[in-house]
Amino acid sequence: GIQVEQSPPDLILQEGANSTLRCNFSDSVNNLQWFHQNPWGQLINLFYIPSGTKQNGRLSATTVATERYSLLYISSSQTTDSGVYFCAVDSGYAGNTPLVFGKGTRLSVIA
Amino acid sequence: GAVVSQHPSRVICKSGTSVKIECRSLDFQATTMFWYRQFPKKSLMLMATSNEGSKATYEQGVEKDKFLINHASLTLSTLTVTSAHPEDSSFYICSARDPRGRAEAFFGQGTRLTVV
Secondary structure, X not given: OOOEEEEOOEEEEEXXXXXXXXXXXXXXXXXXXXXXXXXXXXXXXXXXXXXXXXXXXXXXXXXXXXXXXEEEEEOOOOHHHOXXXXXXEEOOOOOXXXXXXXXXXXXXXXX | OOOEEEEOOEEEEOOOOOEEEEEEEOOOOOOEEEEEEEOOOOOEEEEEXXXXXXXXXXXXXXXXXXXXXXXXXOOEEEXXXXXXXXXXXXXXXXXXXXXXXXXXXXXXXXXXXXXX
């Protein structure tokens, strides 16, 4: 099955710093999503981005499908950005296939 | 975005008892839902795919007699952990993909199960 690798596994930032998280995947995908898991375990949808670039406030994401990677940019980080960021993909079309998750990047933003 | 609701968010049970976790899609119909398990500081691992009106599909290594899944309607799937043991303690989270458009996946709030 499809493999998803995320880097770095851990990241510590000073508040206000910028960061880039990377997601590599082993096969072509029809769905790629980025999530933020908060300290209570809730997965928050950040981006649905199988290709192209999107921005939402301080966050933006780019997926280069032909090269099988996606990047998540966090600018002007805040302590509330702390948590685990997951990239998840699948190659199905119909919505009846599950997402495959990477191992995540654990981000700690220090005041 | 679409809403998936999971209940309870936290449960403590005694060894040997059974626990039922509910997953509901509140604003769309889901013929398929997914159940994941997450150990501390680990990623989400797919346990099973829940199919409305038919049997669930379990991933390799997941005991179907221990983790009973019932998808009785287009908006509700349940996971029952039977004869729970301390090693079943974990974070369980369900997901459904909104069929209206691009089939984006949404997740419930998760259930933290502690077996004592």
